[in-house]
Amino acid sequence: MEIAYKLINLLPQIDEIKEILKSNPEGEFILKKTFETFNGIQKQKPSTSDSDDGVEECYFLVQALLDKFWEVIHTGHFSEVPLDVRKTYALASFCKIIFLLLESMEKSQIEKCNEVLDDAILLGCSQNIFSNEAKFMNLLTELFDSELDPTVDLQLPIIEPLPRSSVDCDILRLDCPSLEEFNEKCFTPQVPALLLNTIRHWPALEKWRDLNYILKLAGNRTVPIEIGSNYTTDEWSQQLMKIKDFLKRQFSQPKQQSPNDDKHEIEYLAQHELFEQIPLLKNDFSIPDYCLLGEHKEMVDIKAWLGPKGTISPMHYDPKHNILCQIFGSKKIILASPKDSDNLYPHEGEFLSNTSQINAASPDLEKYPRLSMVKFYDLTLQAGDCLYMPPKWWHYVESESPSFSVSFWWE
Numbered sequence: 001m002e003i004a005y006k007l008i009n010l011l012p013q014i015d016e017i018k019e020i021l022k023s024n025p026e027g028e029f030i031l032k033k034t035f036e037t038f039n040g041i042q043k044q045k046p047s048t049s050d051s052d053d054g055v056e057e058c059y060f061l062v063q064a065l066l067d068k069f070w071e072v073i074h075t076g077h078f079s080e081v082p083l084d085v086r087k088t089y090a091l092a093s094f095c096k097i098i099f100l101l102l103e104s105m106e107k108s109q110i111e112k113c114n115e116v117l118d119d120a121i122l123l124g125c126s127q128n129i130f131s132n133e134a135k136f137m138n139l140l141t142e143l144f145d146s147e148l149d150p151t152v153d154l155q156l157p158i159i160e161p162l163p164r165s166s167v168d169c170d171i172l173r174l175d176c177p178s179l180e181e182f183n184e185k186c187f188t189p190q191v192p193a194l195l196l197n198t199i200r201h202w203p204a205l206e207k208w209r210d211l212n213y214i215l216k217l218a219g220n221r222t223v224p225i226e227i228g229s230n231y232t233t234d235e236w237s238q239q240l241m242k243i244k245d246f247l248k249r250q251f252s253q254p255k256q257q258s259p260n261d262d263k264h265e266i267e268y269l270a271q272h273e274l275f276e277q278i279p280l281l282k283n284d285f286s287i288p289d290y291c292l293l294g295e296h297k298e299m300v301d302i303k304a305w306l307g308p309k310g311t312i313s314p315m316h317y318d319p320k321h322n323i324l325c326q327i328f329g330s331k332k333i334i335l336a337s338p339k340d341s342d343n344l345y346p347h348e349g350e351f352l353s354n355t356s357q358i359n360a361a362s363p364d365l366e367k368y369p370r371l372s373m374v375k376f377y378d379l380t381l382q383a384g385d386c387l388y389m390p391p392k393w394w395h396y397v398e399s400e401s402p403s404f405s406v407s408f409w410w411e
């Protein structure tokens with residue numbers, strides 16, 4: 001229970017979060033009351049009085065606030081949910097964790113806390129809400145690591161390095177370019193390039209191949225997983241699940257194959273900010289220096305892409321600069337310039353307008369005749385290599401083996 005008191009000490013003063021609660025008097029009332037209640041029981045410590053000190057009532061109010069905001073967060077488009085609502089949701093989740101830990105420290109309760117924290121991270125906006133937040137998160141992560149071991153009933157393979165292939169590559173190839181060279185040849189003229197030997201020193205290259213390492217650090221955490229190999233089709237969906245369940249289904253061996261079962265669903269941990277959730281993994285890589293060249297160099301979005309052979313990201317473009325780094329496995333990538341956008345048949349409507357209707361791996365020229373005018377660039381991204389893609393460059397990405405990539409998006 002000591003940990004609950006430590007967490008209480010790290011919570012913000014109500015003044016520190018005033019801005020967030022400005023347009024939300026109900027949230028302000030409940031959180032203020034909760035903080036006061038926590039401070040009250042903190043003072044009583046170590047007395048184990050379970051008398052009516054307002055804890056139960058506050059827990060009830062916090063849960064009501066969470067339920068109400070859960071509805072708000074799930075109404076309309078996620079990107080339009082006010083940030084204050086999400087931050088309040090995260091704060092209320094932190095309070096709920098403290099209530100749970102005050103109640104009991106049993107394993108099942110700690111598992112519950114783990115789930116509430118992930119909810120706070122995924123639905124709430126749990127970044128930089130208050131000054132002690134990183135300490136708060138670290139304390140919880142330490143607790144989860146020591147109490148919940150996802151490796152007990154699961155043994156995963158170590159992904160063997162693939163022999164390096166010397167497939168032709170249609171774009172500029174640079175061997176660990178200096179910042180100046182990268183600026184001159186890629187960043188300023190907006191030229192895509194395969195950057196060889198720039199991330200070979202990253203511990204991630206060796207450590208992450210052992211999927212038991214990922215399992216140990218991240219197995220109990222809940223993440224969004226894409227199901228189905230192509231997000232533009234009706235068969236595609238997305239689900240929140242524990243990383244250990246995803247790893248077990250997609251990577252544990254041997255895969256039982258019956259004749260009727262040759263097409264198991266492909267699941268993909270795609271475009272997820274995994275490293276905000278599990279900061280320990282950040283020790284295994286660093287943000288490439290090339291990202292220093294932007295105007296907003298302090299804001300680099302780091303995304304994880306982990307999946308089996310056969311994941312497909314259909315031809316699309318993103319608005320930012322991107323360095324896509326291959327940790328293990330290999331990916332077949334097809335690029336096209338923004339100049340060819342009109343000939344790439346983007347989907348109509350705002351939602352998928354950055355995605356082409358074509359299958360770049362097997363273009364149908366009868367259906368999409370203007371494709372004959374497009375210059376496509378083919379390459380294979382292998383472990384230890386990175387691909388620089390300037391903003392708005394089209395890319396199709398297909399994994400040729402189990403694969404882990406990390407992308408760095410910046411402006």
Ligand SMILES: O=C(O)CCC(=O)C(=O)O
Nearest residue numbers: 305313318324397405407
């Ligand atoms: O690796 C993938 O599947 C897609 C990567 C991608 O689209 C990106 O980094 O922007």
Ligand SMILES: [Fe+2]
Nearest residue numbers: 316317318395
């Ligand atoms: Fe992309």
